[in-house]
Amino acid sequence: MHIPPDWGVFATLLVSFLAFWVVFGSLFFGPFLKLLGERERRLKDLTDRTERLLQEEKAAVAERERQLASIRRDAMEKRETERRQAETEAAQTIDEARAEARGELDRVRVGIEKSIEAAQVELQQMARTLAAELAQRVLGRAVNTGGTLNN
Secondary structure (H helix, E strand, O other): OOOOOOOOHHHHHHHHHHHHHHHHHHHHHHHHOOOOOOOHHHHHHHHHHHHHHHHHHHHHHHHHHHHHHHHHHHHHHHHHHHHHHHHHHHHHHHHHHHHHHHHHHHHHHHHHHHHHHHHHHHHHHHOOOOOOHHHHHHHHHOOOOOOOOOO
16 A cells, blocks of 8 residues: 655645744743753853862962961970070079079088187187196196197
């Protein structure tokens, strides 16, 4: 069986298809494709902006870490300087205290030596007096104490 083509129906279908294509293309497909293109462009812009912001964030973090490292280094140097200064001041204070203690010890030693010398002189005088008294009692007469006794 052979069905011949109906050119009138075919032409009507072709004209209706072209009319619908023009109407739907201008009313629906064009704006829809335009909207899709705009969304794709905005998405690409947002992706680029996100990447740029991520790079800026990485740079800001690196800069902050560099600044923190610098601040830490400065703080450690300052702490070390202050520690050395405190050690120097402590050493000076200790040296001054030692010198003062040595001076006081020397003064006390000199005082003790003077006291010993005075005690020795007093003991010698007491020994002479006691020897004279003992000699007077043993001899039963007065002994001349005007001279000095030799040791």
